[in-house]
Amino acid sequence: MSTVSLTHNLQGKVDSSILYSGPLEFHSIGDLEICIKGHITRIQGQKFKSESLLANLHDLYLQSGFLFQSQLEGLFLILIKDKTKSTFSIHNNPYQACNLYWYANDALVFSSSLHELIEMLPGSATPHIGSILNFVSNGFTSCEQTQIEGVSKLLPSFTLIFGKSGVELQNHWHQEFDFKRREKLDNIENEIDYYETIYRNGIKDFLEQKNCKELGTLLSGGHDTSFALIQAGKVHDKPLHAFTATFPGWAFDESTYARNICNKFNHIHHEVPFLPDDLDNMVGLIRANDEPVVGSSLPVHRCAEEAKQYVDTMLAGDGGDTLWGEYYPVEEIHRYIGNLSNGSRHILWKISKLLRDLTDWERFWELEHVLELFDHERPYHDFLRRLCTYRHYRTDDLYKIFNQDFVNDTKPEIGKWTLEFNKDNFADMLVEAKLFNGFYMYQSFHTTKSMNHFGLDLYLPTINREVMQFITRLPKQWINGGTTLHRLTNNKSINRKFHKHALARYLDREEIYNRSFDIPWYNILRPRKHMIEKLEIALAKRGWFNKNEISSIFKEFLSQNVKEHELLELKHHGYRIFTLLSLEIWAREYIDGKRTANPDDKILLEDYLT
DSSP: OOOOEEEEETTSOTTSOOOOSSOOOOEEETTEEEEEEEEEEEETTBOOOGGGHHHHHHHHHHHHGGGGGGGEEEEEEEEEEETTTTEEEEEEOTTOSOSOEEEESSEEEEESOHHHHHHHSSSOOOBOHHHHHHHHHHSSOOSSBOSBTTEEEOOTTEEEEEETTEEEEEEOHHHHOOOOOOSOOSOHHHHHHHHHHHHHHHHHHHHHHHTOSSEEEEOOSBHHHHHHHHHHHHHOSSOOEEEEEEOTTOTTOOHHHHHHHHHHTTOEEEEEEOOGGGGGGHHHHHHHHSSOOOTTHHHHHHHHHHHTTTOSEEEOOTTHHHHTTTTHHHHHHHHHHTTSOHHHHHHHHHHHHHHHHHHOOHHHHHHHHHHHHTSSSSTTTTHHHHHTTTTSOOHHHHHHHBOHHHHTTOOOOOOTTOOOOOTTTHHHHHHHHIIIIIGGGTHHHHHHHHHHHTTOEEEOTTSSHHHHHHHHTSOGGGTBOSOHHHHHTTOGGGBOHHHHHHHTTTSOGGGOBOOOOOOOHHHHHGGGHHHHHHHHHHHHHHSSBOHHHHHHHHHHHHHOOOOTTOOSOTTSSHHHHHHHHHHHHHIIIIISOOOOSOTTSOOOHHHHTO
């Protein structure tokens, strides 16, 4: 991926200095200079002629001001020098948090590469403790603040404006998302026709802008990836290459389901086995992503590395889980306990904890986790981050693993732009906040970064304005159906009712399969016992962690009994160990500055961690 780095002196003129590596081309039109990175596919809902693009952007900017990009569709970053206003503005599309890092103190510094931005910072990089706590609690960072003090990401729909008075942020997020649910669907077949049309149009628009030659897709065989493959096959005139991360010996290996879907529609299937040796791609993964990463990122990175041999553009089904309400059991629980007193909620949590301990059933582990979230005086505060700790560290446990001298009463960073829950918006916010502060910060982020690292453009067909608005305006009963018991027990047979009807045009009932992209970290990490020992020593030397607590976690992990049928691993330390490994490698690369020559070479972690 080409890197764009620009520096502006706040005391000088807007264009006092521009430093960059890679192509950065401004075009003059009127009093504006415009640079477009990425692809714009539609303006005000309509296709446009490429030769009129600059004129259209110029007019929109003059008519609508700094948030003119709300009328654009595509994956883009637009930079504008306005001579009249003496401003320099950077406009992000509404779908990505991976385009730009920025820092403002005596100067504004911004770059598409965190590593290159750090090199331009005054002094050495300082770790941001609150963001580090956020990452360890979730396995991803749910806010705009990175793990480097003062460095933020430009969020989806945001505009960064630099002028004589300094830096200002504006956004049009509130225009992107609504939940104007319809009462009913008059004709299900017509609705599916429309759903397919807008879904395919998004793919077609992107491929036309890209002039795609060979198209690939990530394929698990589940709802979203299967639908992406089927619809893309109607748009692209050649067989698609489908890439599946497989986990040999794991009870939930996806290869059978993915192979069946791929063969059924005459596409080309590539299985990418993910094995303990693939952990040695971790250093390259961290460099490609610029940040410590979530547990699912490494298998995706390996698929991207394989895909670069065959295709120039990739699709993925990412985002479907979020938009179709993956947290419907949490919503159902809230329906019943949202109006209860603190004391009543506390009793229910105690009962769930007892049931969990007596039965060891994973559904009770999940229930106990959710009920604990409401056992607070302010149950809605910081709700998403606390909800997403289920594989990692609740706040109380978080402080146990860090040295108090390092933490120094710091709380996990939740960011200025974290969306807030309340009793009335709870159901809708489980989708909106998970999208904005969750999905865009982890799955979308690392999938895009890894694909771009290997020279591949990525498009996520579900993450399209028309598709998203269609889903959020469907009647509630067409999102997730079933009875209260179905929803409380997280029964997958009742989810995505409308989407399943759309898939039923192409797949038999038994082929419409729920896939949750979970990684058997206990099988991947355990064979690397020597690496785990080195990691424990490295974490102790880092000085951030409580040595005794870390030692206890690692010892317990190696002795834990694992049930192959349990997907979420709430009671296992696999995801937690991976998170600590990811953080340690990132700290060496970005805080300590220990970088080796070729990031795409496999680096033996036992040697790296020495």
